[in-house]
Amino acid sequence: MRPLHSFFRSILFLLFLLMAMPVAQGQILKxxxxxxxxxxxxxxxxxxxxxxxxxxxxxxxxxLEPGKKGEVARDKDGNPIPQMDMPGQGDNNGQGEPNIKSSPGAKGGPEAMRVYSKFDYVPGDKMLFFEDFQNDFIGDFPSKWNTNGSGEVVTMNDSDEKWLELISGYNIYFIPDVPKLPEEYTIEFDVMAVGLSKRTSSTATLRVDLSDDSSFKEGANFVHAQIPFCQYSPIGITMANHVNNKREMYSTVRADLRDEVLNRPHISIAVNKQRFRLWVNEEKHIDIPRIVPAGAVINTLKFHMNNFKDGEERIFITNLKVAEGGLDLRRTLLAEGKVSTNGILFEVGSANIQPQSMGIIRQISQVLQQEQAMNLKIVGHTDADGSDDNNLKLSKNRAEAVKEALVSVYGISEDRLISEGKGESEPAGDNTTPDGKAQNRRVEFIKQ
Incomplete structure (x- = not known):
């Protein structure tokens, strides 16, 4: 009887398999x-x-500087190692976090400027807001910002530079006290990322919001630009908008920013009425002609980050600059014979031009190439920090550096240019405020 029982058991088992086959097939296919x-x-x-x-x-x-070669360091598992360090961590000797260092692309010099020689971003010429957190205490939330979450001002090792650490979370916003945004303006800031790895989420993003809501909501009308920090795959930049609470645009533009976000990228944004453009370092990734809601009062700038591992993956920003304008300086120079800009940036206390400033110098060169009979005087100005003598010398060196960029990068004849420095003697703003100091650090181009 046992063989018969075994036979029936086999038949029953086969019938069960046949009955379960559709489910099994579905599972196998999945x-x-x-x-x-x-x-x-x-x-x-x-x-x-x-x-x-x-x-x-x-x-x-x-x-990198001539004669030097660099590469993105990776650990034994292939994960990129960010060249960064938090305050008090010391050298990267296998304990704690790595040292924070400046990105090679943030340095001045002929090679860096040649990389940026086609950079066409031009910052606004009327300062609305500038924030480097120099008037805030370490460990505090900055006085000119608001949030419904948390954050604090930090420094990096021995540097005097200060950063705001943003906190990741659902519907947490960081809102600087920027005055009402005009129709045409520019936004710039630097980003530092710590703790990224191949395990960083594909949805880990820093979002820049332009909204008609001044509080902690998206608003009925807005524009979003989501900058990705994922390391295992190139995610791209996602752009979205709402017009009267209705989505009109949602798209992801291809962009591999995995190495850029590890090396202190400089983000530049230009809004000209409905047009929205975004650059990461020297490369323009976004240029959408009609994404900003027409007729809506887009008055608030917000930052939002999400899906970063708490305490492990950290994001910091500094040098936020919002300025009205961003228009074609070439027309102003031709029409008025003079243009003044605080958009040409230098390294602190030096005459090294930050390469993201090349958009302005490029426009000046185009005027000189078109107007062959035109000669220019380049005048440098500083804020009041430091001694009069040092500021006078610094302003002269900075004007000379701009002249050298026009000659060496764009091929303008040296005998058409003269440079001059005036130090802190002709302020355009209040030297007791960050905004005023930023206005005073400027370069003038005067037709001769």
Missing amino acids: KLKKKAEKAAERTVERRVEKETAEKTDQVLDSI
Whole structure:
């Protein structure tokens, strides 16, 4: 009887399998689909990583100082190692976090400026808001900001530079006290990222919001630009808007920013009525002609970050500058014979031009190339920090550096240019405030 029982058990088992086959097939298909997707993702990722590594080496070779070569360091698992450190951590000796260092691209010098020679961003010429947190105490939330979450001002090692650490969270906003935004304006800031790895979420983003709501809501009318910090795949920049509570645009523009976000990127945004443009370092990634809601009162700038691991993946910003304008300086120079700008930035206490300032110098060069009979005087001005003699010398050196950029990068004849420095003697703003100091650090171009 036992063989018969075994026979019936086998028949019953086969019947069970047949009945369960549709479910099993569905499960198997799902598993196969997931495996195929993962395999495809790994293949694409390996290909992209190889291409990115090759391109990154080329870019880094071009922006590092002549004779030096750099690459993005990675650990034994292939994860990028950010060149950063938090206050008091000391050297990166295998304990604590790595040292914070400036990005090679943030340095001045001929090679860096040549990389930025086609950079066409021009900042506004009327300062609305400037924030470097120099008037705030370490550990405090900055006095000219608001939030419904938390954050604090920090420094990095021995540097005098201060940063605001943003906190990740659902519907948490950081709102600077920027006056009502006009129709045409520009926004700039520096970002520092610490603790990123290949485990950083594909949804880890820093979002820049322009909204008609001045509190902690999205608003009925807004524009969002989401900057990705994911390291295992190139995610792209997501752009979205709402017009009267209705979505009109949602798109993701291809952009591989994995190396850029590890090396203190400089973000530049230009809004000209409905047009929205965004640059990361020297490269323009976004240029959408009609994304800002027409007729809406877009009056508030907000920052929002989400899906970062608490206490491990950290984001900091500094040098936030909002300015009205961002228009074509070439027309002003031709029409009025003079243009003054605080958009040409230098390293602190030096005459090294920050390469993201090249958009302005490029426009000046275009005027000189068109108007062959025109000669220019370049005048440098400083704020009142430091001694009169040092500021006079610094202003002269900075004017000379701008002249040298016009000559060496854009091929303008040296005999058409003269440079002069006036130090702190002709202030345009109040030297007791960050905004006023930023206005005073300016360069003038005067037709001769």
